[in-house]
Amino acid sequence: MTHHRTRPDRGRSALGPALQLVHTGRAPTRAVLTAELGVTRATAGAVAAELQGLGLITVDARPAVAAGAQGRPSHRLAVDPGGPVVLAAQVHADGFRAALVGLGGTVVATAPGCGDVDPDPVRVLRQVVAAGVELLERTGRRCVGAGLAVPSAVAEPEGTALNPLHLAWPPGAPVRALFAECLADAGVTGPAPGAPALGHAANDVNLGALAEHRHGAGRGAQHLLCVATGHRGVGGALVLRGRLHTGSSGLALEVGHLTVDPQGRPCHCGSRGCLDVETDPLALLDAAGREPGPESSLLHQARELLRTGFPGDPAVRDAAHLLIDRLGLGLAGLVNILNPDRVILGGLHRELLRADPERLRAVIAERSLWGRSGEVPVLACSLEHNSLVGAAELAWQPVLDDPLLIQEV
Amino acid sequence: MTHHRTRPDRGRSALGPALQLVHTGRAPTRAVLTAELGVTRATAGAVAAELQGLGLITVDARPAVAAGAQGRPSHRLAVDPGGPVVLAAQVHADGFRAALVGLGGTVVATAPGCGDVDPDPVRVLRQVVAAGVELLERTGRRCVGAGLAVPSAVAEPEGTALNPLHLAWPPGAPVRALFAECLADAGVTGPAPGAPALGHAANDVNLGALAEHRHGAGRGAQHLLCVATGHRGVGGALVLRGRLHTGSSGLALEVGHLTVDPQGRPCHCGSRGCLDVETDPLALLDAAGREPGPESSLLHQARELLRTGFPGDPAVRDAAHLLIDRLGLGLAGLVNILNPDRVILGGLHRELLRADPERLRAVIAERSLWGRSGEVPVLACSLEHNSLVGAAELAWQPVLDDPLLIQEV
DNA sequence: CCGCTTTGTTCACCGCGCGCACAAAGCGAG
């Protein structure tokens, strides 16, 4: 063996950043691409041409609008709507979802979800991949990767799901490896033509945060904190400068066990009054004196309760206020530690924010240390299926880092 | 105006990374520099030659030891002990300290500390800078920057000290601007010859963490969490992939108000049982039934109490165990949120770790969620004046990012 | 219609880093 190079020096170095700018909608024209990349117009032009040649973006010489603009109208850059896609999938307590997602976070095709609960991850993943393959065949799109969102912490770098309890899967299931295996069996290809796709897999809240950061309410944030509930428990995620912060072993932002009520109910973690058990859908139903239904409908039930009973029904109102106060306490703690410049809430937390935004913001402002931190914007998540789009982001990432991957041998 | 370039394309791009490798001791020879940079030997040689020409590193053709090594012995790369220095300073409750620090974190010269407490930051900073200038004149070294460590959160990007209470300074004092002003008045130069130095300033715990990461117990850590006490209160810091994480406005890692004892004593933050008031030196003295002395000696007093009374004195032992349990709870919470791969403790926390490491590690392992997180190494900080060295790191950073700065017009 | 402004493109040039050659410096076997 002669010489091992870590940087294979593949092509233009500005190619990846340029594609990311178009992908996130921050480079609508070659002119702003030039400015954002900090290169000359010549280089930006060459880069755009190369991306166009790869079939990733389109250049439209006829701009629709040019109202009052000075000088020569610029050509419009956009993600190629007919370009390659990735297979994005999400498994959750209610079943799974599969879709094809193009650049720009656009969902190209969706498979009808399946509602079965199956304790065997391999069977589920086979179904997921089969649904994706069916979409690929029907649409005839080229696939350049696959990503999976899982309602569990995923350990890095192994890619094992540590607590997929809502899925009835065994703890420690090697979801990434299993997903990759199913993809290989089904012949799903990755960025490089012909080569099998890697099985990207990560936690669903993390992926939702990533999607919100790139295409949703988190756009432009430097340090984005997301907190969301499913049916049970609370998840968190942090996006730092555009990259997901998963910690050294993928277990960061396990925010469920922050203490938000010293006198609260006991938690399986050994403490009491944890965010997990004090602000999830079950906690709302409990506080409002409602009988909880089956686990896989808790979020629905709590949501409906809020929609119909807030602020009219005093029991619902008091229960919501209680949860908002506790959530605010937990968020204030996180703000003190992470100092994000934006906070996005999902699941029931989003509904709590919608119900009484002033109260939540007031609690956070009061309990976070410095006035300025208290002014951190708290927003509702804005993407329909942000975990799914986030799974697609994961799959797109290698191409976003090096677009030439999709044409290599 | 013609064209604005963001990247001035100054020289070799690998120059900065190479200097950082030598600076942190990760590139003792040209051979490993080649491997670490991922370039060819030719390029690494050219880079080393350029850094040598800048007077930043030395190349020693005669290696001292070559025991049992195969092949041609490699030349040794090292930081130039006679190279430029930065002015590093630290202000604290007991006064201030000033020093000259070269590359590699080596303290070249130290000024005798001054123990005065002065409510006027400008007077203090003038003294600090005067002490530094005296050192520069005495040693005749070239100064390429200045950094200051402050026992207060420093807001970004303003550079104001939000709560310099231990210094009796007014909250919100613009330390960075004041420091820069004093430096300019004294004629202290920055990286570019002739140009005045920027006044780099940051929180002391943050800077201590940075120093530990580059030259101390944190070397090689990907995600390093540091927690330390002064005389009162608790500070935290996080180093992510070699860069300090200060959050979006410099207020990250305000860990003092994590709840570690729901029934604990009230804190000025409005809650009770905060890490701040439950694990600082005053808390130990209180728990052991000792009368606290003056504020500026609390750390000393608590340290001595532990050294002499642990584990012999039952009151001291119980008090220490209590603090260890609470500290462990707080650290477990932080580990759950940040998932670091190493934790370093300073101040009284370091002494608590020394006193009973097993107990502390057991608490963290028990309360952090996943077994693997519980195995995160918890170490004592290892540098004598880590805040001072960290202040120097801050000042060196521009040069580490672009070594050619020190020769530009 | 001609300036003005901004955008896109062409082209010569330049410097960084590669790849390869060869030299240098130790070690060990014969």
Place this chain on the structure above:
DNA sequence: CTCGCTTTGTGCGCGCGGTGAACAAAGCGG
């Protein structure tokens, strides 16, 4: 001691990505 063997250091030609400055193009307004 000499001859391989291994690893490290260096000189040289070259490719290529990006610059910079030209020119062309495309609207707008007087």
